[in-house]
Amino acid sequence: LNDLERRLKHSLKEVRDAHHASIDPNERFEARRAMLRRLHRRRAINSVGAVALGTAAVVVIAVLATRTQPVGGPDPSKTLPPASQPLEAVSVGRAPSDIAVGGIGNVWTANQENDSVTRVDPRTDRADISIPLSSSPGDIAIASGPVWVALPDEGAVTKVDFLTGQPSETITVSTPGIEMELTVGPDVLWIVAKGDALYRLDAGSATPQRLELTARPVDVAVHGTTGYLLDADGTVTLFDQTTGDAVGNSFTVAPGEAGDLIYAAGALWHFTGADGNLIKMDPSSGAELARYEADGTVIDLAIDPKVAWVLVRAGDGTHRVVRIAREDAAPSGDEITMPGQAVEAGISGGRLWVTDRTGNQVLAFDKLP
């Protein structure tokens, strides 16, 4: 062995052993349970699928034998029914209003009416932890570390251990009664106290720092070292996450008190929460790259590296989620009608998760029907 090979042998084993030592042995038992559940489900699907395939083949042959094909052939868009039946419905706390996905892939809901947060394990489709809070939760955010929950009635945020579900500390941020939006950046939690100010809470600190970047902030998005602060008048101010100072040029979008700004798929996405427009923008100039115009009001966007779903509230009060292309925001034709009042959506474990506020549950759908 030469020096490089000796180094490879030694260092790679050190890396492997360090990784091995950092894993909680109990995780294996949980993983085994989840694997067996999925194995049973997959076998059942395979069995049903084989029977269904045989039946379908017989039906198709029978239909083809008797049917006269119309000119131009069948419309392919009419042959695929929408997958509007949820794969799972998991009961959580009362009035789940916000959803966050992260940590080890768990789904968290903030339940407004019984002052709690619930953790759903997407591998077992069960709510395994429910955590009581000191007041009604607002926004919820999770990164690789803790879960952060806004407590607007106290003007505070509280931190929950994502593995054990134990709340650890509550930190006062702003004046009680102000709605808050939480965004996790690198080693920093950004808190927008709507209409008040932007606050930063550095990792390990219990003292939020108030930043006066705009007069009436409503939301913040982050990517890399850059932050994007949205004001109620529609101004998007770019700032450096490290220093908190404004950088580059600001640009404008449609104004609104309920505006939402998201960084995903290399772009900024904006909707006002008051109309049907979802705009995809260049993150540095604000130039419009694509637009989705919904028949109703856009109230949330769930997007991952493969798909994007838009949550829309129709004029008659019904809710639906519509799949759009990440590139040009064009609707794909997949649409799910929600049974209750859907408030937020997220994607985890290959599924689209949507809160059903009136049904006190979170519904899971195939993210690519």
Place this chain on the structure above:
Amino acid sequence: VREGAEGRDAHVAALFDEHYDRLRDLAFMIMGDRGAAEELVMEAFLKTFTGWSRIRELDRADAYLKRAVVNLCRSKIRRKTIEFRQNATVYKREERRKTGWDADLHEDSRELWAAVRRLPVRQRACIVLFYAEDLPEGEIADILDCSVGTVRSQLSRARKKLGSMLGVADSDPSAEEAES
């Protein structure tokens, strides 16, 4: 293999307990992502044991699983479809952070690990299987479904790249031999 459903599950569970930790370490070494490693090992078990009747040599389950994990890693990386389990909320709120597992690593190991992660996935798999798992070239070839000569040349290229990245020379004469 014909067994009752309970017997099959008990067997799969026992295999899971026996191999899960090492397979997850292996997947992590190739993927560099803890969550993805966990998911891939789970998927490897599902792929291997959903069609239980197809497994003819259960005593080779370890080899089946290892091959499934490595191939899933390669396929996931190639297609860039790693499930980050993130959504808008997470994109908006999450910046990946260190989880602290590597806090006690020596600087030397940290530097080498960073360089290994920059290798193409096939070379990385060869390096991990050869130097971390101590597998012979023949077994690596079996896992990657290629010839022993290909494994040697992949190892040689990987060492050259690593040497270049780390500023050290790879003086192994077998490397030159394999290259030629």
